Amino acid sequence: MRHISTKLGRLADLAASMAVVLLIATPAAAYTGGAVSNGGSIKGKITVSGKQDETKEVVKDKSFCGGSVPAEKFIVSGDGGLKNVIVRIDAIDSGKPIDKEGNFTVSNVKCRFDPHVMVAPKGATMKVRNDDPVLHNSHFYLVQADSSKKNVINLALPRQGVEIGKKKILRKPGLLSVKCDAHDFMQAWIWVAENPYAEVTDASGSFNMSDVPAGSHTLTIWHEELGEKTVDVTVEAGKAANVDFSF
Numbered sequence: 001m002r003h004i005s006t007k008l009g010r011l012a013d014l015a016a017s018m019a020v021v022l023l024i025a026t027p028a029a030a031y032t033g034g035a036v037s038n039g040g041s042i043k044g045k046i047t048v049s050g051k052q053d054e055t056k057e058v059v060k061d062k063s064f065c066g067g068s069v070p071a072e073k074f075i076v077s078g079d080g081g082l083k084n085v086i087v088r089i090d091a092i093d094s095g096k097p098i099d100k101e102g103n104f105t106v107s108n109v110k111c112r113f114d115p116h117v118m119v120a121p122k123g124a125t126m127k128v129r130n131d132d133p134v135l136h137n138s139h140f141y142l143v144q145a146d147s148s149k150k151n152v153i154n155l156a157l158p159r160q161g162v163e164i165g166k167k168k169i170l171r172k173p174g175l176l177s178v179k180c181d182a183h184d185f186m187q188a189w190i191w192v193a194e195n196p197y198a199e200v201t202d203a204s205g206s207f208n209m210s211d212v213p214a215g216s217h218t219l220t221i222w223h224e225e226l227g228e229k230t231v232d233v234t235v236e237a238g239k240a241a242n243v244d245f246s247f
């Protein structure tokens with residue numbers, strides 16, 4: 001009897017230590033996706049004035065890449081709309097479902113990354129491919145709060161048509177900087193999102209965030225050169241809240 005109770009005691013200890021491990025492993029702000037019955041939307045346009053895109057000089061593989069490539073930092077429409085701005089809600093713990101099964105691919109095309117800025121959900125598989133007949137590599141860094149960069153993974157893409165899918169790239173949320181060690185002018189940015197409320201502005205500077213639960217939210221507006229701003233917005237059920245922002 002004594003023998004059995006000792007064994008049970010050990011099992012209880014084991015269960016308790018496993019529970020502690022599970023608690024530590026569970027992220028603090030888990031997101032729950034489901035049907036949004038009282039949702040509205042947030043739409044708007046991000047603009048900038050007095051900015052135009054620059055080019056970066058090519059110093060390697062000039063015969064294929066050409067003498068320069070666009071920096072793509074300021075792709076501005078005729079009325080000031082700014083492309084490639086990430087608009088997102090950070091503090092939200094429930095809302096529409098996250099789609100982790102979509103196609104999240106960054107391609108090396110004509111010595112640039114395509115797309116230049118994208119959003120991908122945490123936990124999805126990120127694909128990286130080389131469409132060029134030159135060697136590229138895609139080096140992913142997680143940008144830290146102090147702006148320093150922490151290595152995530154470095155993928156060699158030696159030949160045209162090579163495609164690699166990795167879950168590791170999107171394991172941690174936050175901003176990824178993507179560089180090519182062979183061509184230091186190549187740059188992409190990926191926001192690894194913990195919820196589905198993150199959008200990239202299109203060529204007119206516009207965004208449209210659907211099925212946002214009614215209530216007060218804070219939009220974070222990020223641009224690679226102009227930094228991060230926040231705007232408070234109130235969403236009413238069945239209506240579109242408009243947020244226009246000028247950097």
Ligand SMILES: [Cu+2]
Pocket residue numbers: 108111135136137180181182183186
């Ligand atoms: Cu490259």
